[in-house]
Amino acid sequence: MKHLNNFRIVILLCLTLGLAPFFPEPHIWGKLKWISGGANGMQLQDWFDVLLHGFPWVLLIRVIIVKIFRKNGA
Numbered sequence: 001m002k003h004l005n006n007f008r009i010v011i012l013l014c015l016t017l018g019l020a021p022f023f024p025e026p027h028i029w030g031k032l033k034w035i036s037g038g039a040n041g042m043q044l045q046d047w048f049d050v051l052l053h054g055f056p057w058v059l060l061i062r063v064i065i066v067k068i069f070r071k072n073g074a
Contacts (some may be wrong), residue, residue, distance in 0.1 A: 010063050013056035020053070028053040 003009050019026040031050045034042065 007063055010059045014060050018053055018056035
């Protein structure tokens with residue numbers, strides 16, 4: 001659990017797994033554009049791919065929220 005709250009590790013995950021592969025565009029960006037366009041033709045493996053590449057970003061949002069509330073609550 002300690003690693004999930006480590007800001008540096010979460011940033012590293014976002015910059016590697018969260019954006020890989022980088023060319024021609026970050027993979028998660030392409031998937032999000034596909035979903036915003038209606039997700040026509042997306043299969044189960046595509047949804048799993050969104051989950052895999054999106055999880056580091058969810059962790060980053062979580063760490064930011066936890067740090068904000070700890071500062072305000074403490």
